[in-house]
Amino acid sequence: MSFQNPVFIPGPTNMPEAVRQACYMPTIDHRSPTFGKILHPCLEGVRKVLKSKDAKIFIFPSTGTGGWETALSNTLSKGDKVLAARNGMFSHRWIDMCQRHGLDVHVVETPWGEGIPADKYEEILKADTKHEIKVVLATHNETATGVKSDIAAVRKALDAAGHPAMLFVDGVSSIASMDFRFDEWGVDVAITGSQKGFMLPAGLAIIGFSGKAIAAAEKSDLPTTFFDIKDMQKGYDANAFPYTPPVGLMNGLKLSLDMLLEEGLENVFARHHRIAEGVRKAVSAWGLELCAASPDLYSDTVSAIRTPEGFNATDIVTHAADKYDVAFGVGLGEVAGKVFRIGHLGSLTDVMTLSGLATAEMCMVDLGLDVKLGSGVAAAQEYYRTNPVAGK
Amino acid sequence: MSFQNPVFIPGPTNMPEAVRQACYMPTIDHRSPTFGKILHPCLEGVRKVLKSKDAKIFIFPSTGTGGWETALSNTLSKGDKVLAARNGMFSHRWIDMCQRHGLDVHVVETPWGEGIPADKYEEILKADTKHEIKVVLATHNETATGVKSDIAAVRKALDAAGHPAMLFVDGVSSIASMDFRFDEWGVDVAITGSQKGFMLPAGLAIIGFSGKAIAAAEKSDLPTTFFDIKDMQKGYDANAFPYTPPVGLMNGLKLSLDMLLEEGLENVFARHHRIAEGVRKAVSAWGLELCAASPDLYSDTVSAIRTPEGFNATDIVTHAADKYDVAFGVGLGEVAGKVFRIGHLGSLTDVMTLSGLATAEMCMVDLGLDVKLGSGVAAAQEYYRTNPVAGK
Amino acid sequence: MSFQNPVFIPGPTNMPEAVRQACYMPTIDHRSPTFGKILHPCLEGVRKVLKSKDAKIFIFPSTGTGGWETALSNTLSKGDKVLAARNGMFSHRWIDMCQRHGLDVHVVETPWGEGIPADKYEEILKADTKHEIKVVLATHNETATGVKSDIAAVRKALDAAGHPAMLFVDGVSSIASMDFRFDEWGVDVAITGSQKGFMLPAGLAIIGFSGKAIAAAEKSDLPTTFFDIKDMQKGYDANAFPYTPPVGLMNGLKLSLDMLLEEGLENVFARHHRIAEGVRKAVSAWGLELCAASPDLYSDTVSAIRTPEGFNATDIVTHAADKYDVAFGVGLGEVAGKVFRIGHLGSLTDVMTLSGLATAEMCMVDLGLDVKLGSGVAAAQEYYRTNPVAGK
């Protein structure tokens, strides 16, 4: 393991040295007041990153998948109706989880590359005059396709239908990298993990609950103990966890939050947008297209790039790893073999990104694609140099 | 956070420098073959530590509590009967989890300080002629009371009753520190975490399943996705996880396993026993008694020490933290205020242990207990110097 | 290498985690302004630790020995007269260095265990009516014997004689642990290293020059380039070094200085005194004596402990390393085999110290000395618990 080149996967992301060192702390007593000094700033900081005034924040030693399960198993009961769009691998998996937990999912099949169809949601919600739908699921950023959906539009659909369903948003690959507005969008549960915008190792599910979602936890009958938010809240009230907390990761999260908030969330988002734009300029220079169907859907954290018919996009990923020790993301599910993905979130500079683009070019040429060496790099260079980071 | 003194809590334990550094690895692609080179040695190494030939090993980004939930939710169905003894806080919590998952627990109330009453288990199992009891729970080492139960005896009870129930063992604070025999004892699910004998940060649930337990997973109706062993196994078969794995912690586990197996499990157990004996000599010299009712119950990983009537044992823990920056464990549940606990597992030497004993003495004298400074230290010193580590 | 037990050598000392991490920084461009932000706070901080208003501070990638050579080779010429007392191994080595550089040393032989005889210095200086003596050397803390000399008295001797000689002080094992007053004592060159009170790895010579010493550098004819303070000053003026600087170590020094100054120098000194007093109580309880002849000479950073006639004190050190993995210091030179040394400086707590004392006791008993287990520990415990750190 040489660790020399950056990774270009859509998470876990490259970690800042200081964050990594903060995770790497020696053992402390997790029942001592010292832990409270890590825990509470984490909760407070996450709330700020979510742009919420009073969401209850929960952090579990788990992953985003555990965050999904936390959302469902704390608020719903067997047979409850859920509305969800399937437009990529991660929305697919969340739907699958719902079904395995005995929920009745109304699935809106959506082409992979499209965003959540808010108009269809509105139609369905309006038709649900008995308000049987308890929860609307929305994947903010489909990591598999590089598609960002419009959560504000989903909220509008709910409001237009006058529907009381809760809104659960998977922000695993958007939160802390792209704009997310818990309060303004009327989100009831927001879910993310440590290994994306927070630039930490995997190992934390990070979740925000609205008052409405907290209230729903009183009536849910899906069993869970590990992910029980009431136990967790009782723990927090005593500066503790109901079991052993992941102290080091949370110490890293505390620092990560300090860094993000000091930089300023809008600057963080602008930074991600700038890096992403460079990647998109390169894709365009290569004569390729994104999986995301239109510019309003382009994700600022990951680009899924379509390769020509008859070419196995996964070969690029395998070849990059084998020959250049560089990690890109493969296509998943329906787009397996059709796209390769460049993750561009977390601790990443324009300079690092250029090395990823240069590698992708070498791979494509090695594998016989009609791409000109240096072409994508040049397009990205031009964008980066003429759109410098503010103050540079 | 000065991190100068060792901790004397029963986990998370003091971490070896090299293990900590292994955890602290930079980001790699968790879908690359590199991850397989971490994953499979971990599975293989854990199997050896469990003394099993073919248990299936599962590692979740979670904790021991998540391990319990994995055991239950993969193998049982609502209303299933479970037999369990409550003899401390951790057996209590596991029973509570069963009940919250809709299981019907036959609780054998047992004095805190006693071990699992295998004879009562046998009686109950014999009476269960319809074999309605699906699982027998056993907490190998009650971390709250410092009591080690006899799992071989529980197996004998099952066998004597000719009962087909599965045997689930909580080995959170025993495995990798005290002798554990998965195959010989006929264990069906064994559960531990990363932060005890494996000397890692909290963040991993580490679990072994017998073939019988794996088979039971076909019929269970308790919902779980995050802790689903079938998804996990499918992941492992492809060198992966069904979601993002905790790569750094597993890299640390790989090294920890190498260290433990190179030292030799019997040496690891002897090392823990030696350290524990010194602590017990000190307790005796102080004129105090262990919570564990008899020597055969003494745990080699944690000692719960009873303080005199009228004295709040928790004061020792608070005082040690405040005045000496040393962490001991408080009494929990029924023995809260009645005992304080010295954890003596993981990466700990005789020399480090002496500093913990010396601190406990200062605290007890500071708080007015009739204990002679240096008395417990001297008793432990005499034991350690006359019972050196083999080869020293 | 297990790194589990603290070290009890008089340097390198135990390092705080945060300082160690600061040293461990990735590569930066040492010619960039970033380096200036490390360099200048280091110079400023060292000046404060020396209690000087305007000493010029120099930091070389070297050790205390290089600091001595810096002092001599920048200020003196072949044949220059130097006055020095030999009362231990380190004063002996400095004298040896003078002689090897062609200086004419007037050596005042002093019993090992005694401090610098300021009265004899005064006598000699008064007799030197032609002022041929250019420099008076003084070892503030003889690490070999645990003897602290009275530098203020040496200054008084110079003043009483009306002698213009410069005063060079070896503060390697005193500075940043014991009171040092560059300006008040009229010190001309003060020398220390990174691996003692500054709690860093070895690798830095840290030196302060008075204006008078700087002026002397104009006339010196001893050759040196690596240790040339004029080259170094020119470098500093351009935020640089005349060669590649040890950036990581200096980054660690910057943090160490922040920590020391935030704690407050007087608190740092009091902390060392408290730890040292506990050690001395133990020595007394063992029925042993310090090498230092009287209490006013006791060093707060290292204790050299005399063992009974006929006993080889070095055996304790070897035995402690072999059997207990604990490092003490051997006796050096004249006191080799007669003393063993306990270093008690740097990042060390009372609790850690008790483990060192307990180990020393086990070793002495193992080796047949008439020492009672727990006796020294009890004496130190009583001192520590009744003399708590302020605020505890």
Next chain:
Amino acid sequence: MSFQNPVFIPGPTNMPEAVRQACYMPTIDHRSPTFGKILHPCLEGVRKVLKSKDAKIFIFPSTGTGGWETALSNTLSKGDKVLAARNGMFSHRWIDMCQRHGLDVHVVETPWGEGIPADKYEEILKADTKHEIKVVLATHNETATGVKSDIAAVRKALDAAGHPAMLFVDGVSSIASMDFRFDEWGVDVAITGSQKGFMLPAGLAIIGFSGKAIAAAEKSDLPTTFFDIKDMQKGYDANAFPYTPPVGLMNGLKLSLDMLLEEGLENVFARHHRIAEGVRKAVSAWGLELCAASPDLYSDTVSAIRTPEGFNATDIVTHAADKYDVAFGVGLGEVAGKVFRIGHLGSLTDVMTLSGLATAEMCMVDLGLDVKLGSGVAAAQEYYRTNPVAGK
């Protein structure tokens, strides 16, 4: 300090994670046998890297400059004659050091960009019939100009002249990156540092002495104690240093040597050559020229690139640091403002190098140079992809 982008300075180089962690070890007793297990493998490994059978290796807590001083002050006496070529900043500084130590240097002024004129050396040596020249200095790789000189040719010059002078070679920026043959070339002293090919922080002078150079140490009259090889050898013979050794750095060196020798020296050299060739292809594509006058002089560790007349090359370096957080090297001395330097040694991949080249391009375009974005990158990409690392 974000540490995100690699550095492209000719040392200190980017450090491998594992080497950095090895340096970052906790304190051990440097007088314990453990230190011997670090020291001796270091000496042995360096000897292998130098391709010598029996050179005596010395490691000082210092830098390459200290290595030069070690060479001179251990072997020469005031007034001794030395032959040296001045063809760059580092040869200039070594000459300056000689003069400051009272040596009589015959300087062969050589255009910066040219190598050592072995023919002129031969002429001078032949003319020195009395063999007054004691030492011939040769800078193997002029870091300032990116010029590699032919040491075998210098040896031939000495042999052709039948001259007994010793041959001292500065291999600071060549050893462990480019081929170096201590025995075959008849080198008497070879000097390097830790922060170049050994991929460590600055802080070690690493030096090899031939038997002849060792013998010369008996007669030298230049004073030195810190750099005294006889003291050092005496230390080594006792598993120690004459003062406190830089244990962590040496632990890192031990690992670095293991890595280099496991890779194989010829592979290490080929790896550096490959990376360097890509850089040179880029320079050529930019329409620029190297400072090195001809291909046989091209250094595989650093390229000094001439910019057009009237352009201040230093602006590229400042601009890269300010706008892109990337470090290149400035021109020094005679070539200040005329060249900028790209360091390409140590722990560096083709992918990392491409990001440096891309950055240089952006800087040049930003500053108005007539360079096409992507042009140099494309040339290097083509080279790298068609000249893969063996086995890729």
